[in-house]
Amino acid sequence: MSFFEENTPKIVSTIILLVCVTIIRFIITALIKRYAKHAEINEHRAILVSKYISFVIMAMTLAGVFMIWGVRTNDVYLAFTSVITIIGVAFFAQWSILSNITAGIILFFSFPFKIGDTIRIHDKDFPLEGEIDDIKAFHTYLRTKEGELVTYPNNLLLQKGVSIVNTTREEREFMD
Template sequence: MTFFNDFTKELIESGILLFLVIVLRIIIAKGVRSFANTTHIIEHRTNLVIKYIHLFITILALIILIIIWGFEAQDIVIALTSVATVAGVAMFAQWSILSNITSGIILFFSFPFKIGDVIRIHDKDFPIEAEIEDIGAFHIALKTNDGEMIIYPNNLLFQKGISILKTHYDNKEFVD
């Protein structure tokens, strides 16, 4: 019972933080879904962005929780510096993954094209004209007129010029 008596303040603050994290996650998820509905963004991309935002909120809440429970600032700085150093070395080795994730988030919010659009990627060495089949967190799936599937990294979409040619309708006849 002495634990509850000794740490009442920390337990109350932790409970309030947990409540705020849950409420913030719900509000942000509803906001992103509302944005996605008004801009007609597909559900898969919406869920990815919500997952990234929830991860950020969780990390921030853990840092606040560490501060609430009274760890020394110097110990926190040393631990965060060590983690940042290891993560920095790992991310430097995997910069393209981080770049593709960031590009995927930018594509979600700027939304220059959608699934079904036919695009031309202006690459001097390897020009591509294809229909967008899927847009993921790391890459975009394209299908050429020949039926060839091309997986194109998101970060390269920002390095090359892109033209949106038309929306694909499979040349079907429409009857009233």
């Protein structure tokens, strides 16, 4: 008996699962983009949220493929816990990376300020005022009045006091 004859039900089930997941990902991405446009959320944030959701969906898909093919759960748990342990030790050694990722997620979902806002960071050693150019997972880009582009870690944005500075209409560009 050949491999294909023996595993036809598993192959068909896997293909059906992958097609369904692809359709679901497409629909969810379209819904997120539509919601972002309706709620006037920055497109960049919507794309990042889509990526995070796609990552979760792909992890669930991998679990589904494991179940279809009958992979022993003990082997999966062993591999998963080993990888998580290694990642945990690496992140513990680099706690600032982990804190920046966490702060980036908080900034993405809580929206305390948005791209285009002018903020003032209250730091006694290095006070800073600038317009937010972009918010990434690890850091935020601020443009000062002098035109300097400053990369500021997200964890410090959550630790320091931040004020949103009101700018007058004449100072800001017209954005449609």
